[in-house]
Amino acid sequence: MTEPMVRAESVLKRFGRLEVLKGISLTVAPGDVTCIIGPSGSGKSTFLRCVNHLEQIDGGRLSVDGELVGYRQQGDKLYELRESEVARNRADIGMVFQHFNLFGHMTALQNVCEAPVQVKNVPKREAREFGLDLLSRVGLGDKCDAYPAQLSGGQQQRVAIARALAMRPKLMLFDEPTSALDPELVGDVLAVMRGLAEDGMTMLVVTHEMGFAREVADMVVFMDEGFIVEAGTPDQVLVHPREARTRDFLSRVL
Ligand code: ADP
Ligand code: MG
Numbered sequence: 001m002t003e004p005m006v007r008a009e010s011v012l013k014r015f016g017r018l019e020v021l022k023g024i025s026l027t028v029a030p031g032d033v034t035c036i037i038g039p040s041g042s043g044k045s046t047f048l049r050c051v052n053h054l055e056q057i058d059g060g061r062l063s064v065d066g067e068l069v070g071y072r073q074q075g076d077k078l079y080e081l082r083e084s085e086v087a088r089n090r091a092d093i094g095m096v097f098q099h100f101n102l103f104g105h106m107t108a109l110q111n112v113c114e115a116p117v118q119v120k121n122v123p124k125r126e127a128r129e130f131g132l133d134l135l136s137r138v139g140l141g142d143k144c145d146a147y148p149a150q151l152s153g154g155q156q157q158r159v160a161i162a163r164a165l166a167m168r169p170k171l172m173l174f175d176e177p178t179s180a181l182d183p184e185l186v187g188d189v190l191a192v193m194r195g196l197a198e199d200g201m202t203m204l205v206v207t208h209e210m211g212f213a214r215e216v217a218d219m220v221v222f223m224d225e226g227f228i229v230e231a232g233t234p235d236q237v238l239v240h241p242r243e244a245r246t247r248d249f250l251s252r253v254l
Contacts, residue, residue, distance in 0.1 A: 002030060004028055005032075005171050006034075008024050008060070010061070011047070011057050011059070013057055019226055020043045021046060021047060023227065026221060028219075032203075032219065033203045035220050036223055037210070037220060042223045042226065051064060051069065051093070051173060064171060065170060091167055092169055092170050093172075095174075099180055100156045107144065107145045107147055108143050112163045113166065116130070134162040134166055161193070161196075173205075174203065174205040174207070194216050210253060224249070
């Protein structure tokens with residue numbers, strides 16, 4: 001069996017006395033798209049942040065591409081990774097947030113080239129060529145020299161996706177990438193994500209876009225109050241949910 005890209009086993013996460021993840025277990029196979037749905041406050045963002053080394057887990061095991069997140073195992077002992085080691089592992093994971101946080105004083109192309117040049121020492125010319133490539137792939141070949149303030153929210157989010165892809169990640173995390181967009185701008189961003197999925201990118205996507213989940217996801221996970229209530233194919237979870245809580249949630253969002 002191939003190693004999953006993401007493997008979570010009984011992952012626990014607390015903030016003080018608040019238990020936010022109460023034993024999350026899931027696997028994401030290479031090339032698969034997993035959509036996480038669920039009400040606000042159920043722990044979806046926290047889980048993505050744990051996968052992306054932004055939070056340290058308090059229990060269970062979490063690995064990306066066979067490597068533990070945040071720890072190194074030697075014998076049966078776990079050692080916390082040093083900051084430089086965490087940075088190296090994070091460089092292989094792309095993350096796209098609800099608010100795109102582009103650098104306002106840089107053009108679209110400069111935003112896309114910044115991390116490869118600064119973090120990975122990619123030669124400027126090579127980063128630029130790949131950046132131009134990526135910007136045309138997200139439909140912004142003619143906006144390379146535009147500054148974020150000159151772009152719509154949907155265009156900025158597509159630059160943010162290109163920026164994440166510029167690091168040649170093996171895993172892409174999306175945290176409600178279209179939630180802050182005007183409705184008419186959502187489609188272009190989802191189309192870019194669908195294209196990525198078709199090209200075989202491994203993706204973990206928190207979204208309220210049920211149409212996207214139904215069409216693109218290999219697996220849908222419904223989370224509520226720090227638990228996975230049910231998981232399965234889009235058809236199993238979105239069309240024929242077994243759990244009352246899933247049905248209740250879907251009746252409110254669909
Ligand atoms: P979701 O993304 O599903 O809306 P979150 O993962 O953002 O949920 O939050 C889950 C719970 O954890 C919420 O109750 C939230 O208030 C709490 N939480 C998230 N981040 C922190 C933090 N840094 N410190 C304390 N509580 C937090
Ligand atoms: Mg969230």
